[in-house]
Amino acid sequence: NIWKDMTNGTSVKEFILLGFPGTWQFRVSFVVLFALIYTLTVIGNASIIALVWRSSNLHTPMYFFLCNLSFLEIWYTTGVVPKAIGVMLGTSQTISFSVCILQLFFLLSLGSTECFLLSVMAYDRYLAICYPLRYSSLMNSVLSVRLALSSWLGGFLAIALLAFLTSRLTFCGPDVINHFLCDIDSCLALSCSDTWPVELATFLVSIIVVVASCVVTLVSYMYIISSIMRIQSAHGRKKAFSTCSAHLSVVTIWYGSTMFLYVKPSAQNSLNLNKIVNTFNTMVTPLLNPFIYTLRNKEVKLTLGRAFQKK
Numbered sequence: 001n002i003w004k005d006m007t008n009g010t011s012v013k014e015f016i017l018l019g020f021p022g023t024w025q026f027r028v029s030f031v032v033l034f035a036l037i038y039t040l041t042v043i044g045n046a047s048i049i050a051l052v053w054r055s056s057n058l059h060t061p062m063y064f065f066l067c068n069l070s071f072l073e074i075w076y077t078t079g080v081v082p083k084a085i086g087v088m089l090g091t092s093q094t095i096s097f098s099v100c101i102l103q104l105f106f107l108l109s110l111g112s113t114e115c116f117l118l119s120v121m122a123y124d125r126y127l128a129i130c131y132p133l134r135y136s137s138l139m140n141s142v143l144s145v146r147l148a149l150s151s152w153l154g155g156f157l158a159i160a161l162l163a164f165l166t167s168r169l170t171f172c173g174p175d176v177i178n179h180f181l182c183d184i185d186s187c188l189a190l191s192c193s194d195t196w197p198v199e200l201a202t203f204l205v206s207i208i209v210v211v212a213s214c215v216v217t218l219v220s221y222m223y224i225i226s227s228i229m230r231i232q233s234a235h236g237r238k239k240a241f242s243t244c245s246a247h248l249s250v251v252t253i254w255y256g257s258t259m260f261l262y263v264k265p266s267a268q269n270s271l272n273l274n275k276i277v278n279t280f281n282t283m284v285t286p287l288l289n290p291f292i293y294t295l296r297n298k299e300v301k302l303t304l305g306r307a308f309q310k311k
Contacts, residue, residue: 012171014096015190019087019180019260020275025037034088037283038081044290045070061144062128065121066293068148072117073286076110079103080282084180087286100182105163107181107282111258112209113155118251119213122220125244127156128225158209165198179275183281214255221248246293 020030047181048070083103086092095103124144128135166184170193177186184202188195224244231237258281 006244012097012173012175012190014094014175015100015182016176017083017093017095017182018176018178019084019093019182022157027090031088034081034085034283037287038077041077041283041287041290043075044287045073048290048293056094061124061139061141061301062121065124066142068113068151069117069121070290072110072114073289076106076107077283077286079106079110080181087180089234095177095182100187101163101167104166104182104184104187105159108159108162108184109156111155111281112205113152114254115209115213115258116151116154117148118247118254119216119220120151121247122244122251125247126220126223129196129224129240129244155209158205162198162201162205165201165237169193169195169198179278181278183278210255210258217251217255249292250285250289253288254281 020027022063051068052063083092083095124139127138131138162184166187169187169191171187171190172192174190177190179186184198188198191198221244228237228240231240
């Protein structure tokens, strides 16, 4: 058994997730909050997908990318909330090493995919505002599918090596993770082997995925803002900005929390603060996205109004 453990690269078979320690009433309040957030997130994002699917006027590249984002958000929060509720109730506080690595890979891959999707959506808005007459030919259905597929493949491939390196770490104990999910920071904090390769890989992947996609988004918006400022009428500027304001809001929220979590030289500091930011990143952001797109998008609001009028 000892030789088998050494071969597998770990002597710890499962971890104990602490969640948010506190009184029973405190943890139950978190369970209710998490369940409410999860329900609203799934309903909100599924409603966007259904609305776009049923409304022919929304069959455009922008809403195709939005459907991809909503589909991703449903799975992103599903990978966190059910297990977190079990941890808070004390019914499912343990997680096996293999499932821990799988959850880590799944969440980081979806997070990377979201970064790529947001940059693709920024590029789409750049083409729509800077080249309005050529937009339909530049951003056709074939290119839209290719960009979305590349985002999904790129997100999962970018994390594959990182997840593999993490699975080769040695864990001698303790086996308690101060979190409600498995993440890179917690694994590095518990490992008794050299974590420098994983920290370096985490930092490099963060630079490639987060910073590179953020640069694409920023450059796109620099051209967008420059193009909007050249519009003569105030109504025209307002109309042009309204087409990208919802996406800009989502980008600001997502990249702000993501860069705090992953773009740093050392991943073993401030685990309690990371837990709070991770809660915002994995639960609150997926909840806000559908509401931001419906409340700040005139076309979606009009389509929703017509749908309710028919009913």
